[in-house]
Amino acid sequence: MxxxxxxxxxxxxxxxxxxxxxxxxxxxxDTPEPTVNVNEAVKQVDSILDGTVNAVRPQLKWRDGPARISERRNSFTNKANGEADVSRYRYVRTKVSKAKLNGLLAAITKYWNKEGFKASTSNPREPSLSGKAEDGRFAKFSMSSFGDVEFYVSVGALSSERSGDIKGEEGDQFPEAPNGGPDYTPDVQDSYWSK
Missing domain, CATH: 1.20.5 (Single alpha-helices involved in coiled-coils or other helix-helix interfaces)
Structure with a gap:
């Protein structure tokens, strides 16, 4: 009994x-169920990245990294659940001075808020900004202490693919860094952004 x-x-x-x-x-x-396939998610990611950089004036030069897929897993069983996150980094080639950073952050924040992202500073020690939309879309901007500037966007998708780069979405060619990997260092001097 x-x-x-x-x-x-x-x-x-x-x-x-x-x-x-x-x-x-x-x-x-906190993560709504995705409703799009991988190809549609890549288009959404690229559209958000395009809109973000187009909202910045004068325009920045940039290179795209590969689009990636990251399978989501059940937090209890650790098995793939048929959902994934599709993402891409966009690396800014234009050298952005610290003096111009506030203007850049203001333009990004204004655009993201207009697109339904709730933007907030995510790291007070290094200039960074992140935004999340109610439908689960995620965007991030960061600048490292070395001056590397990058955007990152992620969108949920229905997929049973394993994590990795998406074939046909390899992104742009990068110069080679001293360690043999891609060099993300800004290499374009700009009369406005670099002063």
Missing amino acids: MSRQKFPVSVASMLLATICLGGCSTLSG
Whole structure:
């Protein structure tokens, strides 16, 4: 015979296990289910990146990194759940001085807010900004202490593909860095942004 104290605890345990086996989406509640396929997600990512850089005047020079897919996994079973995040980095080639950073951040914030992102500073030690939309789209801007400037955008997609670069979406060619990898260092001097 079950005591009165143990019954509510056992019911709560069963309910929690049922929720987590279903994907723990009820507990996290912060990522809406995607409704687009990978190709549509890549188009959305590129559209957000294009809109962001086009909102900045004078225009910046940039290179795109490869579009990537990152499979989402059930937080309880660690099995792929048929959803993924599609993302791309856009690396700014224009050298941006610290003196021009506030103007750049203002232009980005204004555009992201107009597009439904809630923009906020994400790292007070290094200039960075991130924004999340209600539909799960995510955007980020950051500038490293070395002056490297990059944008990152991620959109959810329905996909059972494994994580990795998306074929046909390799992005632009980059010069080679001393370590043999791609060199993301800004290499374009601009009469406005670089002063």
